[in-house]
Amino acid sequence: EVQLVESGGGLVQPGGSLRLSCAASGFTVSNNYMSWIRQAPGKGLEWVSVIYSGGLTYYAATVEGRFTISRDNSKNILYLQMNRLRVEDTALYYCAGMTTGDAFDLWGQGTMVNVSS
Amino acid sequence: SSELSQPLSVSVALGQTATITCAENNIGDKNVHWYQQKPGQAPVLVIYGDTNRPSGIPERFSGSNSGNTATLTITRVQVGDEADYYCQVWDNRIARVFGTGTKVTVL
Numbered sequence: 128e129v130q131l132v133e134s135g136g137g138l139v140q141p142g143g144s145l146r147l148s149c150a151a152s153g154f155t156v157s158n159n160y161m162s163w164i165r166q167a168p169g170k171g172l173e174w175v176s177v178i179y180s181g182g183l184t185y186y187a188a189t190v191e192g193r194f195t196i197s198r199d200n201s202k203n204i205l206y207l208q209m210n211r212l213r214v215e216d217t218a219l220y221y222c223a224g225m226t227t228g229d230a231f232d233l234w235g236q237g238t239m240v241n242v243s244s
Numbered sequence: 245s246s247e248l249s250q251p252l253s254v255s256v257a258l259g260q261t262a263t264i265t266c267a268e269n270n271i272g273d274k275n276v277h278w279y280q281q282k283p284g285q286a287p288v289l290v291i292y293g294d295t296n297r298p299s300g301i302p303e304r305f306s307g308s309n310s311g312n313t314a315t316l317t318i319t320r321v322q323v324g325d326e327a328d329y330y331c332q333v334w335d336n337r338i339a340r341v342f343g344t345g346t347k348v349t350v351l
Contacts, residue, residue, distance in 0.1 A: 164342075171342060171344055172279070172281075172287065172330055174341065221286060227289070229334045230277040230292035232298060235286065
């Protein structure tokens, strides 16, 4: 069964850091495009970052310079390192895989990040 | 990047047809994908590449895209179709842009 499981969320103060993980099973992270997408409470979906199979990475303007997407091919895990966190980064963070062109056809259940003092 | 405009809400009678639009200049030149999100659940891809249904998605779901508007159509609407629906495009080969989202209510 193909599955993505996120972890690493929690409560952090503004200016702090967190690293999110997305463990994949039945699916190879390094062979596919992978993204992080977030959803603030009661709000819509916001794309955060992508890493292509070749290793290229891109970020939304709202997180550029603060967040870093990476992967561990040996562990089949996707990461999102989040630094200098802001209150507005509070959201449920999903990892998503793109195996059907550039559509997000695989989703985890999300991990909640709460940035608050 | 751009923001894709969707109606905030769509109400449809049980068994009738729901139409959800996604508007942007020249969206017809792009591949549009659609996602369904039920409360407390992760989004699910229901249409990709304008018109294609992933395995397991009922034929009642269909998509089209032309000019400045992409459309998701749900025929013979069921109570289980109540959800938020988001369109999404690949913008400038970098940003994945989501629409503002439409809440579908079944009457």
